[in-house]
Amino acid sequence: MDVSSASFIPRRVSGAAEAREVFAAEGAAIVTGLGDEQSAVAFGREVMGDKAVRIGTQFEATKAHGEKEAAKVAMQPADSRGRKRSFAPTEERMVAHNDGFAFGDHAPDHLFLWCERPAAKGGDSFLIDTSRLLDLLAADPEWAAVADFCRGIDIDHSEPNFPQSVYAPIVRTVPSGRFQGRYHPYLAxxxxxxxxxxxxxxxxxxxxxxxxxxxxxxxxxxxxEMICIDNYRVLHGRDGHSDPRRRVCSIWGWSTDAVVIPDGPLDIVVPKLPMSA
Ligand SMILES: [Fe+2]
Structure with missing residues (x-):
């Protein structure tokens, strides 16, 4: 089956209001002209507008930072089902994912990827609209049962050794009305x-x-440039690269549309759920 049309290149827009509109309609937009991290965070807040609750830089994606975190995660044991956490090397194409997937309902509903410096070669981005992907699956007789499963059957969205308190289907509509479709390497x-x-x-x-x-x-x-992503609906990732000078900031934003808004910062190396569940 051809699912290539679920992947898309976001439109380049100007201004927070247009970014908000395109975000709502298409799941992502790109803006340009953000010279520093502070401006990027401020712009993200503006995109969320009246619904903004929390926003901040979650981590910087650089080769050095990635390697440091990967080393810590590699020390963590496999769980009782044999699932083991690992952070892939930057040279590999990323697994498509929603950011903050380890945190389940506490994951941010907005994601802003601000590029300070792209890789000299490689590191291109991709986005997958899970809403579109579900429609494609549902329309294909051979895949319709997969779409039904995704919509109807609870699964475990937790990472190995960091259980979440609830199960949920892969695809759902959250209480605020937003569409959510999830993928990460540990779904079970x-x-x-x-x-x-x-x-x-x-x-x-x-x-x-x-x-x-x-x-x-x-x-x-x-x-x-910064990609403004509906982190509930759209999966993201980038191609492999080996440029130690590439720097992208992953900025997480929670609006009143989010299922749960955590009280404090979240740690992706040790993704224990916050107490405010
Ligand atoms: Fe990510």
Missing amino acids: PVEGLAEEEHWTFVRKWEEAVVAARDTGPMFRVEAG
């Missing part, structure tokens, strides 16, 4: 009698996401 069925059968569907969803990533378009983000 809820343990129990149907586990084996459910693995089939979780793996099919993975297959569809990987196909959308690898057959769809990718795009380059230049210095001073």
Whole structure:
């Protein structure tokens, strides 16, 4: 099945109001002319507008920072199901994901990726609209059952050894009305009698996401540009690169649309859920 049209290149827009409109309609937009991190954070807040609650830089994506975090995560043990956390080397194409996936309902609903310096070569970005992907699956007789599974069956969205308190389907509409479709490398069925059968569907969803990533378009983000992403609806990632000077800031924003807004900062190396669940 051809799912390449679930991947898309976001439109370049000017101004926070237009970014907000395109974000709502298409799931992402790109803005330009943001010279420093502070301006990028301020712009993100403006995009959220009246609904803004919290925003801040979550981490800087650089090769050195990635390697430091990967080393810590590599020390963590596998869980009882044999799942092991790992952060891939920057030279590899990323697994498509929603940021903050380890935090479940506490994940940010807005994501702003501000590029201070792109990689000299490689590191192109990709985006996958899970809403579009679900529609494509649902319209194909061979894949319709996967779409039904994604919409109807609770699974475990937690990372190995960091359980979340609730199960949820892969795709849902959250209380604020926003569409949410999730993917990350550790999705697993809820343990129990149907586990084996459910693995089939979780793996099919993975297959569809990987196909959308690898057959769809990718795009380059230049210095001073920022991708504004609906982190509920759209998966993101970048191609591999080996430039130690590439620097992108991942800025997380919570609006009143979010399912839960955490009280404090979240740690992706040790993703324990905040107490405010
Ligand atoms: Fe990310």
